Amino acid sequence: MIGLLALAGHSLRRRRGLLIGLSLMLIAFQCFMVLTARNYEQTGGFKAMTALMPQFMSQLTNMMAATFTGFVLFGYSHPIVQLFLVAMAISIGTEPVAEIETRFVDLVMARPLRRATVVVRTLIVLLVATVMAVGTLLAATFVWLWLLAPPGARLPQPRVIVSLAVNLALLVMAWGGIALGLASFSKRRATAATVCGFLAFATFVLDYAGKFWKAVQPVSRISPFHYFDSFAMIGGRTLATIDVVVLTGMFAVSAVIAGAVYAWRDL
């Protein structure tokens, strides 16, 4: 247990710059979203936006993107936000293979530590980093709304904001688990991270394609992004059980695979 905590603490300390930077970026991003929404709300920009919005976009977003609430919460499904969070998860998930590649693992595993400790350490770091990043986004949403929301604007419901944050956190955790699982078969971090990154991009596109193109819809269910339907939630739907189950399942299965492979493989 002491070893596990020491390893997790070491990993988090090494990432503190990245985590603080990511958190600051999310705070700034959410500030930008609230300020922009406030500006549109005060200048009637949302009415013009609604008129100009193509039909497929209206259907996709339940018209919520063209409201103060929808615009503010769009931050949760914005590709940049998802890109950064998934990249963070992949970076954490591939840490064990990086330690094998650099031979840091020789120093660590020459000591009386179970191999599972390295995997559990990674899961702890992933959880802490995800909670910190998404928690910051959540807190920033509430704070900026409290400080910057224009009088009379219809504000998003707290349960919707929390649902989005939880679903986003589950998505990030799932990607961290997938990265950990895939990396356990690899000898090099660059290879594992590239494969995961490509997979993330491909499944992100697949999910979007499934939204617009019925033929692709059944296939898009394999994409983890399919289980984060932010626009449905912005429209008022709360966290769906199926989304929670699938994302948690992806995370759990990947983590178990990683644990089994790391227990068996050469380091």
Place this chain on the structure above:
Amino acid sequence: MTNAGLAIALRDLAKSYGAVHAVRGVTFDVAQGEIFGFLGLNGAGKTTTIRMLLDLLRPSRGSAAVFGIDCHRDSLKARALVGYMPGELGLYTDMTGQELLDLLAHLSGTRADVGYRLTLVDALELARADLKRTLREYSTGMKRKLGLIQALQADPPLLILDEPTEGLDPLVQQALYEILFELRRRGRTIFMSSHVLSEVERLCDRIGMIRSGEMVLLSTVEKARRLGGRIVRVQFSTAVGVVALPPGMTLVSHAADRWQIRVEREIGALLPLLAALPVRDLEIAEPALEDVLRGFYREEQS
């Protein structure tokens, strides 16, 4: 030999990567309290064997045990008894030396004995202030010193050192030798791989040589040295022709007035032969371990 009193026992230990056989059924023991030199050229299988001892690599067959504890089945207990310095140190360069030593002490499950650590720091001539610097500011030699300190700081009963003097200057090498002698005096076992033959000759009680994954020599230093045979150098006062030598003797080189003979048995049979020749001077050189080991190396390269 039973496992009692053995620090290391390898039995038919092998590791293959597909068709490549990195280690081919290695069997040997290291007794408690001895310094054992593990020799071989690059790629001979030294590091692979060491990494199997630490359960970092899983053997294709055979077994390894430290102090009678199976290195794979009871890996945690086995590793708790070992201090390891890898040949290739993978370090996070954003950590300070102190942070690295503290982290690794935590992972060993021991509270770091700061006094002993600082004794090692001083003995290996690493300035205490250097421990506060990040590892990216460390030279290769400083990193190697830190690698030694992390292996030694828990004062484990078995030390596995993969090329411990690589990158160290002669003064620090000397300091390390003294530390290792002191550890042996206190009953610690040291298993070290090395390329430096003079170092092995000076430090080790026994040596093992691995060549292409197979043990080709396992002996005390003294016995290994004798394998080389003594060299007899004869200087003649006038030119002499080559004559047949008694069995067990080989003419290594010769000129008109000089012979160099390798004598692998008693030297007595040579004396009547020399007595009949115009000998001006005679020198008998004790065999050097380096010469023996170089012979094995040459065989591998050829």
